[in-house]
Amino acid sequence: MPAPDRETAGEAATKSGLAPVPGDIGTMRDKRMIAGGRRDLRHVPFQTARAAACDNPVSKPLTKRLKGRGKPHKLIITAVARSLVTIANAVLKTTAPRPTNPVD
Template sequence: MPELGHLTRTEIASLAGLAPFDRDSGQYRGQRRIAGGRPRVRRALYAAALPASFRWNPALVDIYTRLRANGKNHKQALTACARKLLTFANAVLARQTNWQPQLNGC
């Protein structure tokens, strides 16, 4: 993704296909689903978030366990971790610094 580091976090998530879209109409409130974007990037981030959110990245482990405790299912929590991983990469490239994990308030 050559745009990484040049767009906002919402724009980059939408470009990767990790932004949730709603299905609302009037009083009907549908489910939020991810769609569109670049499927290869989305698959790669999802695959990278799987081991990172269970063992290797303390910030993502914290996010995953918090989301699961709040009632999100496994795939929803893992998709949120993939989006957060993309946000981390976007911030690192935009700031041109090394990534420093912050466990509270990622």
């Protein structure tokens, strides 16, 4: 994903296809679903989210909280995947670029 230093968390989620897209038409209100983005890129956070939901100390409380509210499994995995993309975007923003050492 290009230019992480200029990208917000919402933009990163949209590019990865993990942002909710409204399906509202006129007065009709519909459920929000994820759509768009890069399909190949979306598979990576989903696979890592499945592992992170059980083992990651940052994602585990989110998983428990959503399960306690009775949310469906796919919604939980999508929320964990989006939080992982947000965390990765924040890490890319805050870390300084590594200096390149010329080979002697």
